[in-house]
Amino acid sequence: MTQFDEARISKAILGAYHGKLAEHIVSDVIIVGAGPSGLVAAADLAAKGLKVVILEKRLTPGGGVWGGAMAMNEVVIQEEAMPILRELNVRTRNVEDGLYTADSIELAAALILKAVQAGAVILNMTTVEDLCIHDGTVRGVVINRTFGTTPLPIDPLTLMADAVIDGTGHETMLIEMLKRRGLLEGLPVADRLGDGPMNAVEGEKFVVDRVSEVYPGLWVCGMAVCATFGGPRMGPIFGGMLLSGRRVASLIAKA
Numbered sequence: 001m002t003q004f005d006e007a008r009i010s011k012a013i014l015g016a017y018h019g020k021l022a023e024h025i026v027s028d029v030i031i032v033g034a035g036p037s038g039l040v041a042a043a044d045l046a047a048k049g050l051k052v053v054i055l056e057k058r059l060t061p062g063g064g065v066w067g068g069a070m071a072m073n074e075v076v077i078q079e080e081a082m083p084i085l086r087e088l089n090v091r092t093r094n095v096e097d098g099l100y101t102a103d104s105i106e107l108a109a110a111l112i113l114k115a116v117q118a119g120a121v122i123l124n125m126t127t128v129e130d131l132c133i134h135d136g137t138v139r140g141v142v143i144n145r146t147f148g149t150t151p152l153p154i155d156p157l158t159l160m161a162d163a164v165i166d167g168t169g170h171e172t173m174l175i176e177m178l179k180r181r182g183l184l185e186g187l188p189v190a191d192r193l194g195d196g197p198m199n200a201v202e203g204e205k206f207v208v209d210r211v212s213e214v215y216p217g218l219w220v221c222g223m224a225v226c227a228t229f230g231g232p233r234m235g236p237i238f239g240g241m242l243l244s245g246r247r248v249a250s251l252i253a254k255a
């Protein structure tokens with residue numbers, strides 16, 4: 001029987017976690033938000049050999065992909081995104097021409113596994129609370145542990161990277177931080193951040209087409225694209241989210 005006690009268990013966790021954190025004080029790409037778009041971007045960038053860390057404030061990565069519509073755990077995927085589902089080995093059902101359903105739990109689990117096995121590191125329970133900007137370029141993010149209860153004032157850590165992605169979904173946290181400080185004036189972002197009314201057809205296209213570097217060093221993907229540029233929401237069809245993550249990875253790799 002392996003010899004262990006509580007002290008050895010604690011030491012093993014501290015050593016392994018702090019090793020992971022120290023290794024990612026400087027990364028090539030920081031992705032904020034482990035939603036479906038951020039997870040696809042992470043898997044693609046890590047597969048290209050880049051050092052990628054995903055910061056997720058919740059305990060569970062996956063963002064909104066676990067739920068489907070009204071928490072019915074099936075999502076809809078359109079033909080264009082099916083290559084990603086096949087790469088993930090996620091089972092799908094063809095419901096009608098070009099439209100498929102998938103079990104959202106299977107999809108969420110597969111997206112997380114793919115990103116981690118490609119080499120990306122996910123630090124969950126880690127909230128990004130600010131950006132680090134040098135000479136007009138985003139150079140990193142300011143993080144803290146996500147504490148569920150008392151908002152004690154605790155000084156944060158800073159992680160640095162060549163590129164930062166806002167994949168925080170409807171919250172659009174990073175863009176919001178720049179906007180609040182007037183740093184986006186003159187740039188083509190919406191006057192009031194936030195997605196527009198439901199239009200699944202337009203929204204699915206918008207979330208891919210408008211992926212971009214919003215501010216030097218800061219990119220946006222997923223639902224945050226619609227919130228940044230005033231695009232429509234699209235509900236529980238997820239092909240656009242996956243393709244949005246793939247697009248941001250491809251643009252960053254080129255850049």
Ligand SMILES: Cc1cc2nc3c(=O)[nH]c(=O)nc-3n(C[C@H](O)[C@H](O)[C@H](O)COP(=O)(O)OP(=O)(O)OC[C@H]3O[C@@H](n4cnc5c(N)ncnc54)[C@H](O)[C@@H]3O)c2cc1C
Nearest residue numbers: 033035036037057063064067068127128168169222223236
């Ligand atoms: C928890 C949750 C549940 C949802 N449930 C449904 C649903 O049941 N039906 C439906 O149609 N739509 C739902 N949505 C919305 C829909 O799923 C999203 O629009 C879609 O998942 C967008 O994908 P995304 O990749 O842009 O990121 P999202 O899936 O929105 O994920 C964004 C991630 O960013 C994280 N995050 C946000 N701010 C920070 C920060 N400061 N630091 C670190 N991490 C941060 C969030 O915790 C989240 O995991 C939900 C969204 C969320 C976040």
